Amino acid sequence: MELWVLGTSAGRPILGRNVTSVALQMPQNRGTFWMIDCGEGTQHQLLRTPFRLSRLEKLFITHLHGDHVFGLAGLLSSRSSLGGTEPIALYGPPGLRELIETTLRITETHLGFALRIYEVGEGVVFEDDAFSVEAAKLDHRIISFGYRITERPRTGALNVKLLGEIGVPSGPLYGKLKAGEDITLEDGRIIRSLDVVSSPIPGRVIVVLGDTKPCNSAVELAKGADLLLHEATFSHHLADKAGEYGHSTAVQAAETASAAGVKRLLITHFSTRYKDEDLEALEEEAKTVFLASDIALELKPYKISR
Known part of the structure; x- marks a missing residue:
């Protein structure tokens, strides 16, 4: 499995950084990929990756702010025009159905595949024999979810x-x-x-949070995760501003990772006030609290091993 961050900019894109979207390469036997959020320009970013829209299986939306959803209708339309026919399951907060169905209707966009929209609450929102996905509400200005993707354990090796x-x-x-x-x-x-037969091989756990202030539900959702992707919109010098707008600092993201006992933290969703050369300082702030912290780099595959 690999996680690709397709955009790391908060609010709006800037030169060299797109707005929020994540692609998750599923295990090879599944042959698909999932996405979390779909900001404007996401399909342009996908063109620079190995992912094919026809293999998109599920898409999870954390919240309905524009920098997380303005690319969604265009991506669905492109998938249809490219000949995609397999159904897509779309998960997100209340209002997602109205947003998508209204946009498709007034633009007279007709999809060549079944679009199954699930407006979710807290708890398990999807499960099959290989994975489960749990959602938890975070603390933002509007309803914002985090998603915990858990791979089921694999049977141990036969001696x-x-x-x-x-x-x-x-x-x-x-x-x-x-x-x-x-x-x-x-x-x-x-x-x-x-x-x-040896002991079962634990499955991998990936947690992707929407925009949020520090909160207990983020810690609980991320418990023991192999990888946590957490917003870090501001530096610790702007903690008051972060709180005012429902966001976190790099230090606060690291504090959540430490409290949750995750293996690795990637920080993302950086304010446009920060240029690329400023991001290293945000990473260093996070490392003062949680050493296994890195800034997320766009279009870089992050391998998630068992």
Whole structure:
């Protein structure tokens, strides 16, 4: 799995930085990618990546401020014009359905695929046999969600060498043991799956937060995550302004990461007052609290390993 940050600018794009959007490359056997937010210009950014719109499976919207949604209708229209036919599931706060359906209607945009819109609340908003997605409300000027994407554990490895030594014939019996079933051999011996299969391999956890002030729900949502993407709109010198506008500083993002015990923090959503050469200072501020902090770089793949 890889996370690509397609935009790191807050409010509006500037030269060299686009507004908010994230792409998440799903495991190879799934063959798809997911997105979180879709600010203006997102489809231009996607053209500079390996992602194909036809493989977009799900799109999660954190909140309805323009820098997070103004690219959505255009992206959906382009996917249709490119021949995309597989359905897309779109998740987000109340008002998302009205925004999309009204825009498509008055622009007479007709999609060639099914668009399934889910206006979500807190709790699990999606799950299948491989992943679950949980949403939690944050503390912003309007309803803003964070999303916790959790990969289910993978079955442990089968100890083939041991099975050979104790005389278990390869074939269907191996499959039963791998699936957690105990087996009985022809000579009456019982082989327990627990004895020949290693512990389950934990799944990966990725947490992407919408705009927010520091809050307990952000910490709870991010608990133990492999990767946390957190806004850091201002430096700590502007903490009062951050609070006034419902945002966080780099230090506050790092404090959330530390309290949640995450493995890695990426900070993003930088105020346009900061030029590229200023971002290193924001990173250093975060590192004073949480060492495993980095500024998110646009169009750089961040690998998320098991």
